[in-house]
Amino acid sequence: MSRPLNDQPLQKKLKFKFNAQSYALIIALILIVLIFGILTGGEFLSSRNLSNLFAQMTVIAVLAIGMTLVIVAGHIDLSVGSLAGLTGGIAAILQVWFGWGTIWVVLAAVAAGALLGLWQGWWVAYRAVPAFIVTLGGMLIFRGILIGISQGQTVAPLNDGFKAIANSHMPYSIGYILAIAGAGLLFFSAWRNQHKRQQLGLVTDNPVKIYGKLLVYSLLILLLTYMLNRYNGIPVPLLIVIFSGGLFIFISNKTSFGRYIYAIGGNEEAAALSGINIKRHTLSVFVLMGALAGVAGVILTSRLNAASVSAGEMYELDAIAACVIGGTSLMGGRGNVVGAIIGALIMASIDNGMSMMNIETFWQSIVKGLILIVAVWIDISSKKQSSAA
Template sequence: MSRQLSTVNVNEQRNKGISFKLDLQSYTLMIALVLIAVIFSIFTGGEYLSSRNLSNLFTQMSVIAVLAVGMTLVIVAGHIDLSVGSLVGLTGGIAAILQVWHGWSTFSVVFAAIIIGAILGLWQGWWVAYRAVPAFIVTLGGMLVFRGILIGLSKGQTIAPMSESFKQIGNSYLPYVPGYILALVSIVILVFWTIRNRSKRMNMGLMIPAATVDYGKVAVYSILILLITYMLNRYYGIPVPFLIVALLSIIFIFISNKTAFGRYIYAIGGNQEAAALSGINIKRNILWVFIIMGGLSGVAGVLLTSRLNAATVNAGNMYELDAIAACVIGGTSLMGGKGKIFGALIGALIMASIDNGMSIMNIETFWQYIVKGLILIIAVWIDISSKK
């Protein structure tokens, strides 16, 4: 009996150590984000943390964040998509062409952009999944094809202006009172979800973290939600693009963590042979990953075109690298099988923060490329080192 108790105690201590290690790893990104905010705030005389700049920051990160959500699934599945920047430009350009040149309504052009993005994602996914062409080659070709189609359709012109309702997608704000109501509802859902998860794990006989840990996290997240809402409401309110990112993130975090499809993607990326032997339809799931990536590229294209109130032939240029960098910085392994959407969102925020802070400091553009490139190299090196 005493031997069993000692074994249980050892296992509990081991589990606590694992839990602490995982928490430390996940919070490293948050610490890095705080350090970036403090450094830029000092060098900009506090301008970086002003309500206006924070609102601009969350709006600017929205396009890359949407792409990072889909890119996380692609990389976790063991693939890569180099075409998303060109696809963002193409879908946004098609939306502008349909509205400015052909008079389509806002709802119709948004729907068309997302569907066209998904269809082009289906086309690329078919080559990767059913014709076994490496995703790197397929999407590299797609990057050139989509950019060429955009130049051909637009005749090399800048297409503007968009209708007022379309502009509102990327440039409007949720008013103060609804913003606070949404924040309080989010906190209530967070508390309910935590209680439900603890109760579910208890009923299944699984290990439950200490109540102070779980509810401490809830308290920290709640404070952050209220603080962000307060800071954004000091300007015009919560930007609608930020709300779109939050909604898509919740949907795909649920899909990746709580559905069979999500678990299949992690299994395929972790060990494709084992996944096949387990009866997982690898081709169909890979196809769906690229369809989702294409649809999200359509959403990003709409957000970008709406925010700029125009479509240009260079729209979305190099966005694929920012999306990949956001995922890698957020802990997604380029080897596949590992990665979290929440981490990719923090990575997107870090990338946007660096761009935003260096712009406020009037640092020349070439330095921004250099810094982001070095960050990407270091992030991949850290991933490879942790694997070893």
Template sequence: MNSPVTTIKDPQEKKTVGFKFDVQSYTLIIAVVVIAMIFGFFTSGEFLSSRNLSNLFTQMAVISVLAVGMTLVIVAGHIDLSVGSIVGLTGGIAAILQVWQGWNTVTVVLAAIIVGAVIGLWQGWWVAYRNVPAFIVTLGGMLVFRGILIGISKGQTVAPLSTSFGQIGNSFIPYAVGYILAVIAVVFLFIAKIRSRAKRQTLGLTLAPTFIDYGKITVYSVCIIIVTYMLNRYLGIPVPMLIVVVLAGIFLFVSHKTSFGRFTYAIGGNVEAAALSGINIKRNVLFVFILMGALAGIAGVLLTSRLNAATTSAGTSYELDAIAACVIGGTSLMGGKGKIVGAIIGALIMTSIDNGMSMMNIEAFWQYIVKGLILIFAVWLDVSNQKK
């Protein structure tokens, strides 16, 4: 009797990877392009002017900083509804210390960040070590911190701040420095891709075709140069935008290249499996909230600096914009999935809608309606993908 012939594939055999356009991966970029084209058309190109782009990137800085931290919070399987109040409180403390107490700019900035981190520590302790749901802890915090702000400021607007403090949120990088930074960013992208491909080859992993990998990097590089050129046509790259880029780079490294980042994704993906793997759940959740509080402190400084004043209503509803930016950017409310870059693009989309509709003189209530519908649609997409 003839035995059946079994074909054994050579493990060293390489697959041929063809060009495949993943629509889902580029949905955000497509959305940004469509939004820019629509508002550019209805504003006779003013939306895409250098001046408006500069204002747009400055306006989105606060929400972007919050979205960076909120991504980690949601990835870990939690939520933070207090970040808007923390922004108002930390910004108010910075203004009070400078205007009423005469502290210098460096000291008040550090004080705002430290206060934010301490608030995050307090909330994280309740969530991680007392097992109180983050929704309840941060909802209570939203009320507590807003009340503290009204109390310490006596309901007054605290202004004006020093020139050096105002430059944090309103200054620009010189043209030449902007181009140098753009070139450095392009070189870094290519070096990172070269190292990534070399590492995958060493590990025996499948490599995408060279023209696809480097084609993407080339497109990103062209976009960086064009954005830099457009911003330099006005006053240069806004400092708040540079702060967002630096923070995004730091947290990209933290989330992908450190054990803390990998543990955070593991906790959100399956907390029981993470615990059985030896991950310290409580400590990592605590650190996530501390980082969120510190980033809210930075956002508070940026907002207060840009407005050159601290008010009792500062930061109101910012937590909703930050959460919406994360969800639109692909962060799953189920936990375990989310990208820093996606959240920042989500913040850009949210800010672009506000900016574009304002330029078209559309009434404010329509902005809320449109953003709410976009948020519902983004969550629906997330739930649909989870089911699949």
């Protein structure tokens, strides 16, 4: 069979489109940083502010990591803010009122989040109730439970060990060791991927391009580590985000479970005909989301050194917005964890920068809402172009 004449131009077109989508977020983030850096006289780029910025974005980033898989699977979770507030409240109550140790209350919060995620997933997967309705009900239920068990009180203060989860920093030397190890891991992963492709007889990319790009990433990692070390070091919550992100990147890209989730979101009927257990995988996605909500609740409560009945309000919308800004399609089947984390960083940067400029709070909501609408419009437009091609 003869090869189509237009095959090569099509490959170049797809490659260009992929590169444009890959780098659009990074370019947008750089522009936001530069604009706020100029408008704040460089204060936005100070080591202290960067440290605070990364600490602020961690809760939304953790929620966005789990939300990515939920949306990729073709669902939505409107309860994550209330669930984070409830699990954080459970942790605070167990420690302040009952004297539990830090490790046990953290485990209890994550387990409670996973169990409540299991409950919601059961309704969605095995009782065919739309996720929108189940999680909307869960948002109200979890907020009500939090008010009930806390008796409407702010539960505080927490032990020093618990406060350290979100308010401590890594020693400078360990920060540099972790940065170098992370850069080395990037190069090893790229080399291993290229080696596997060679063994399978597949086409490999230009080594200069691959390792040159990784060299730039590594330099950025070291520069960021240097900037953070100029203040107090790398915030521990940032390491939690990096670990959670790395784990879920591995799950989504390197496991059959991750591939099945993308298949379910892309075409559920075809996935079922392929033998994928739709119900079990849908249930698992909500369990993972619940566990991450528990992690987010612990970080939030630790950072505030208190649990209140309003903790986590509207966080679900910020998490969804971070995913959409990061390229996750609300129609399912497409999205990635890295994009969601960058989306959370963009959202936090907008809040942080506008606050430093003393811009009224309502403008922050307006700007984030407009960005969300534009992000969804771009997603829909790109899908239309893909179908037309």
